[in-house]
Amino acid sequence: MVINEQPNTDRIWEWMKEVEDPEIPVLNVIDLGVVRKIGYEGETLVVTITPTYSGCPAMKTIEKDIAEVLEEYGVNNYRIETVLSPAWTTDWMSDEGKLKLHQVGIAPPVGHSADKSLLMGKIRTVRCPICGSEDTQMVSQFGSTACKALYKCENCLEPFDHFKCI
Amino acid sequence: MNQDLFKFLLRWADNSLIHGQRLAQWCGHGPALEEDIALTNTALDYIGQATNLYKYAAQIEGQGRDEDQIAFLRDEWEYYNLVLLEQPNGDYAFTMARQFLFATWYHLVLNEMMQSQDAFLSGFAEKSAKELKYHVVHARDWMLRMGDGTEESHSRIQKAVDEVWAYLPEMFEMDELDQRMLQQGIGVDLKKIQTQWRSQIEAVLTEATLRIPADGWGHTGGKNGKHSEHLGYILAEMQYLQRTYPGAKW
Numbered sequence: 342m343v344i345n346e347q348p349n350t351d352r353i354w355e356w357m358k359e360v361e362d363p364e365i366p367v368l369n370v371i372d373l374g375v376v377r378k379i380g381y382e383g384e385t386l387v388v389t390i391t392p393t394y395s396g397c398p399a400m401k402t403i404e405k406d407i408a409e410v411l412e413e414y415g416v417n418n419y420r421i422e423t424v425l426s427p428a429w430t431t432d433w434m435s436d437e438g439k440l441k442l443h444q445v446g447i448a449p450p451v452g453h454s455a456d457k458s459l460l461m462g463k464i465r466t467v468r469c470p471i472c473g474s475e476d477t478q479m480v481s482q483f484g485s486t487a488c489k490a491l492y493k494c495e496n497c498l499e500p501f502d503h504f505k506c507i
Numbered sequence: 508m509n510q511d512l513f514k515f516l517l518r519w520a521d522n523s524l525i526h527g528q529r530l531a532q533w534c535g536h537g538p539a540l541e542e543d544i545a546l547t548n549t550a551l552d553y554i555g556q557a558t559n560l561y562k563y564a565a566q567i568e569g570q571g572r573d574e575d576q577i578a579f580l581r582d583e584w585e586y587y588n589l590v591l592l593e594q595p596n597g598d599y600a601f602t603m604a605r606q607f608l609f610a611t612w613y614h615l616v617l618n619e620m621m622q623s624q625d626a627f628l629s630g631f632a633e634k635s636a637k638e639l640k641y642h643v644v645h646a647r648d649w650m651l652r653m654g655d656g657t658e659e660s661h662s663r664i665q666k667a668v669d670e671v672w673a674y675l676p677e678m679f680e681m682d683e684l685d686q687r688m689l690q691q692g693i694g695v696d697l698k699k700i701q702t703q704w705r706s707q708i709e710a711v712l713t714e715a716t717l718r719i720p721a722d723g724w725g726h727t728g729g730k731n732g733k734h735s736e737h738l739g740y741i742l743a744e745m746q747y748l749q750r751t752y753p754g755a756k757w
């Protein structure tokens with residue numbers, strides 16, 4: 342009798358939701374869109390991930406955490422591969438992920454990453470995640486982590502993080 | 508091993524690593540907290556880009572070395588970064604003038620590199636160009652702010668632009684290796700970029716009320732391992748631990 346011990350990839354996609362982003366723990370790696378592919382090469386499960394930023398220090402932790410979850414579910418024959426192309430974009434962030442960001446006071450990415458307005462010196466309107474005002478100002482393109490910019494709200498006067506669009 | 512490709516990759520990787528190390532030196536010394544954060548984030552982008560390139564270079568080399576061994580165990584003459592990037596940070600004006608003139612160029616390089624026949628390089632370029640966009644905007648804002656600022660800031664940024672200017676010709680040099688890489692559809696035509704770069708930076712310098720320096724003699728040699736005295740000090744500090752305790756991990 343042959344027993345198929347390979348778990349279905351649909352189930353593995355579900356398991357991956359248990360892996361948190363170490364820097365913004367409300368998001369899991371599926372919300373973030375860093376898991377690109379899950380499939381089998383013969384007996385070996387291959388999970389393909391892509392970094393958000395080239396120097397993102399969270400990637401090593403994410404890789405380790407994915408391995409832990411797989412092993413907890415009894416998968417021991419696996420490989421985690423990192424690819425750079427196609428380049429990660431905030432367009433891959435799930436709607437659920439954007440909602441979660443908003444709920445913890447981080448303004449989610451707005452618009453589409455292909456938009457060239459940044460280089461033209463235009464700044465998109467970012468709504469304050471605390472009071473909802475559109476009267477906000479960018480303080481710095483760079484924030485507490487590589488993926489965030491620093492904003493302040495002119496209405497409620499609170500500073501907040503904006504997950505920038507790339 | 509493809510010796511040409513290996514050296515070509517190291518040139519780009521070393522640019523990123525050395526530039527990243529210099530920017531990282533501002534950590535804890537930025538003129539304002541936001542700037543401290545901006546420069547360390549930027550440094551991290553470059554160091555990450557260097558890591559990606561070294562990994563691929565190690566694979567091309569095929570000697571079983573990894574990215575850390577390539578970064579930490581090579582000597583000065585085996586480093587191929589531009590001489591500009593190893594220069595000390597100076598004041599904030601020098602750091603920003605260098606960042607602006609270099610990042611504007613590198614962003615254009617990456618846009619060209621996206622067409623490379625080498626699948627890794629084109630993917631690398633696509634990824635990194637997104638990061639460079641932010642570096643360019645940040646540095647450009649500082650050029651405008653300092654150039655069109657006070658008398659003090661204007662004179663400092665002008666002096667910085669004048670100083671950086673003598674290091675720029677190396678960015679556009681196409682030596683035999685660059686030519687071969689270009690012919691194979693892997694490399695980038697740096698001469699072609701020069702015109703675009705010139706018009707982009709002239710627009711910003713003019714808006715910042717800065718004078719465009721006259722072209723003249725340029726420092727060069729970094730791309731072939733001939734460096735100023737400053738690189739040795741960076742490597743000494745960066746490599747000390749791995750040289751003293753080979754294979755140390757934390």
Ligand SMILES: [Zn+2]
Nearest residue numbers: 469472494497
């Ligand atoms: Zn508000």
